[in-house]
Amino acid sequence: MQKIEVPIDDSVKPLDETKYPLLSAIHSPADLRALEPGQLPQVCQDIRHFLIDSLSQHPGHFASSMGAVELTVALHYVFNTPYDRIVWDVGHQAYGHKLLTGRAERFHTNRRLGGISGFPNPDESEYDTFTAGHASNSISAALGMSVAAALKKDEPRRNVVAVIGDASISGGLAFEGLNNAANSKNNLLIILNDNDMSIDRNVGSLNSYMAHLTTSPSYNALRYKVYKGLKSLHLVNEKNKGAILRFNNSLKSLITKEQNIFEGLNIRYFGPFDGHDLPRIIRVFNDIKDMEGPRILHLRTVKGKGYEAAEKNPAQWHAPGKFDPASGKMKGESGPRQGVKYQDVFGSTLVELAAKNDRIVGITAAMLSGTSMQKLYEVFPKRTFDVGISEGHAVTFAGGLAKEGMMPFVAIYSSFLQRAYDHIIHDVAIQGLPVTFCIDRAGLVGEDGVTHHGVFDVSYLRNIPGMLVAAPRSPERLRQLLYTAQSPERREQHPGPMAIRYPRGRGPEQGLDKPFEIVKLGKGERLASGTDAIILSLGPIADEVTKALELLKSQGISASHYDMGFLNPLDDEIMQEVVAAGRPIVTVEDGMVTGGMGSAVIEWLSAHDSSLPVARLGVPDNFVPQGKVDELYRLCGMDAEAIAEAVKHAVDPAKK
Numbered sequence: 004m005q006k007i008e009v010p011i012d013d014s015v016k017p018l019d020e021t022k023y024p025l026l027s028a029i030h031s032p033a034d035l036r037a038l039e040p041g042q043l044p045q046v047c048q049d050i051r052h053f054l055i056d057s058l059s060q061h062p063g064h065f066a067s068s069m070g071a072v073e074l075t076v077a078l079h080y081v082f083n084t085p086y087d088r089i090v091w092d093v094g095h096q097a098y099g100h101k102l103l104t105g106r107a108e109r110f111h112t113n114r115r116l117g118g119i120s121g122f123p124n125p126d127e128s129e130y131d132t133f134t135a136g137h138a139s140n141s142i143s144a145a146l147g148m149s150v151a152a153a154l155k156k157d158e159p160r161r162n163v164v165a166v167i168g169d170a171s172i173s174g175g176l177a178f179e180g181l182n183n184a185a186n187s188k189n190n191l192l193i194i195l196n197d198n199d200m201s202i203d204r205n206v207g208s209l210n211s212y213m214a215h216l217t218t219s220p221s222y223n224a225l226r227y228k229v230y231k232g233l234k235s236l237h238l239v240n241e242k243n244k245g246a247i248l249r250f251n252n253s254l255k256s257l258i259t260k261e262q263n264i265f266e267g268l269n270i271r272y273f274g275p276f277d278g279h280d281l282p283r284i285i286r287v288f289n290d291i292k293d294m295e296g297p298r299i300l301h302l303r304t305v306k307g308k309g310y311e312a313a314e315k316n317p318a319q320w321h322a323p324g325k326f327d328p329a330s331g332k333m334k335g336e337s338g339p340r341q342g343v344k345y346q347d348v349f350g351s352t353l354v355e356l357a358a359k360n361d362r363i364v365g366i367t368a369a370m371l372s373g374t375s376m377q378k379l380y381e382v383f384p385k386r387t388f389d390v391g392i393s394e395g396h397a398v399t400f401a402g403g404l405a406k407e408g409m410m411p412f413v414a415i416y417s418s419f420l421q422r423a424y425d426h427i428i429h430d431v432a433i434q435g436l437p438v439t440f441c442i443d444r445a446g447l448v449g450e451d452g453v454t455h456h457g458v459f460d461v462s463y464l465r466n467i468p469g470m471l472v473a474a475p476r477s478p479e480r481l482r483q484l485l486y487t488a489q490s491p492e493r494r495e496q497h498p499g500p501m502a503i504r505y506p507r508g509r510g511p512e513q514g515l516d517k518p519f520e521i522v523k524l525g526k527g528e529r530l531a532s533g534t535d536a537i538i539l540s541l542g543p544i545a546d547e548v549t550k551a552l553e554l555l556k557s558q559g560i561s562a563s564h565y566d567m568g569f570l571n572p573l574d575d576e577i578m579q580e581v582v583a584a585g586r587p588i589v590t591v592e593d594g595m596v597t598g599g600m601g602s603a604v605i606e607w608l609s610a611h612d613s614s615l616p617v618a619r620l621g622v623p624d625n626f627v628p629q630g631k632v633d634e635l636y637r638l639c640g641m642d643a644e645a646i647a648e649a650v651k652h653a654v655d656p657a658k659k
Contacts, residue, residue, distance in 0.1 A: 116630030136454020139174030274301030350375025417457025452629030462598030
């Protein structure tokens with residue numbers, strides 16, 4: 004398939020030297036390292052002022068980057084980047100990193116089509132060492148880099164640093180990485196950026212443990228001196244270091260009456276230290292950077308540091324949109340608000356249903372507010388479970404609840420649910436358990452870009468036996484599907500799992516006050532009749548088809564339009580009607596064309612010995628960058644104009 008062409012926004016805006024006296028002169032970490040230590044606090048101040056000025060007008064992830072400024076400056080000041088590797092986890096805190104690595108003058112293009120990505124992206128800069136967008140992968144990736152450096156015998160020694168947050172470190176992949184780091188030869192440094200806050204407040208016993216973990220700085224200093232002395236006398240070597248480390252950790256636990264989970268894994272632990280004490284962080288980095296073996300440095304930071312409103316309410320200021328820098332007042336969405344958010348309809352409907360059905364429980368993975376599961380939590384806290392950044396656990400946990408007669412609704416963003424694919428198959432689908440997957444942010448999501456687009460769920464779910472897959476075209480339809488999902492009729496017709504995918508953004512409010520009614524499973528609806536072609540759409544992209552029909556009407560072309568409603572199964576009656584009509588078909592979906600609804604239509608036609616031509620529109624065989632949703636629709640050839648052109652060509656190929 005032809006590669007999509009992304010327009011490049013390489014415009015630059017030189018920084019005002021009077022507002023940012025030091026940052027304006029930093030074009031790479033080498034410039035930073037040329038400064039005197041006493042100048043670095045001014046660099047931090049410049050970065051914070053720049054982030055406030057820029058993000059107030061060009062929204063992005065604010066609070067996390069504000070909290071990691073000193074950490075970022077210290078990393079690039081001490082380590083020889085990009086030769087030394089810094090691997091960021093998620094990347095919400097990496098804006099300062101982008102400013103120090105040559106992207107300050109292009110930062111106004113952040114999260115825009117053709118501009119710089121809102122997350123670390125190796126295609127964008129050699130300083131972005133690994134893709135970051137989903138949590139908990141930094142330790143595993145950095146460990147691989149560290150082991151590779153040792154195997155290649157890189158000279159001089161290449162340091163590798165993983166920067167992970169206290170929420171991300173609770174993810175299962177992070178623990179797998181920690182376990183492997185303790186059992187393989189490497190010199191990995193793990194920095195735990197602990198602000199006691201993810202997007203929603205951290206949950207679980209590990210968070211409580213992190214919040215109270217204490218280690219004496221003087222003890223660590225003495226221990227390090229003793230270690231260096233013993234090593235210089237050849238009394239400590241790699242063979243006996245582990246045994247001595249375990250004995251030392253046991254003695255420390257006995258004296259302090261505390262246990263350290265990291266040292267229990269034979270990983271040296273330092274901290275916790277104040278993550279905003281820049282001179283001390285630099286000193287600690289210099290002290291431990293050349294140590295051998297895996298180490299973890301625990302830094303306590305404040306999310307939103309340097310901006311009072313963000314410090315007081317870090318969750319709200321995670322990605323606040325536009326705001327007034329002086330007052331801290333958020334400006335909200337630009338332009339008139341048309342319609343209602345799909346996620347709000349999900350949240351309020353679930354509360355309404357749970358009030359009448361005590362078997363309903365809600366599960367999310369660190370996205371209470373993002374999915375609007377918060378609404379259920381406020382009314383039914385004992386039936387609402389935020390399991391943290393643990394999507395696989397969320398799915399298997401739901402399976403266990405369903406096995407014992409509960410009716411779990413699992414609300415997870417489409418791109419994050421990918422992480423739980425095996426759990427969906429092994430722990431839910433094989434057993435035919437009635438778990439309802441509420442897949443938020445399905446389709447192209449906009450400015451968060453390539454790591455967050457929810458474009459794969461259609462193709463990765465439709466091939467699972469027994470998985471009912473629905474895509475409501477409107478908030479009203481979503482409401483009725485949620486009602487249907489928990490109804491006795493659904494359990495009788497389809498006792499297995501059900502997935503409901505819906506987009507980020509808004510839809511029409513019409514019909515939300517209608518009484519609940521059962522949606523016929525596997526049934527679509529004809530929305531328009533025509534004589535020249537047939538358009539099959541899935542989900543809210545039906546709105547683009549409606550616009551396309553108007554464009555075609557002005558050119559004397561008419562087409563029938565069907566909202567399929569369900570992908571798995573396809574509506575047999577509609578498909579038979581399509582075959583009987585004998586007209587060319589255009590399929591439109593907000594997801595990958597490969598393996599999507601268009602593929603399902605072609606498979607159905609082939610199975611029924613039909614050779615009707617099918618033109619498939621959707622996300623092409625490419626990873627799609629960041630941009631506004633309407634820009635990305637146009638980029639991918641799935642907006643109203645592209646649909647109209649596809650229909651014209653289907654009707655008369657000679658007119659292409």
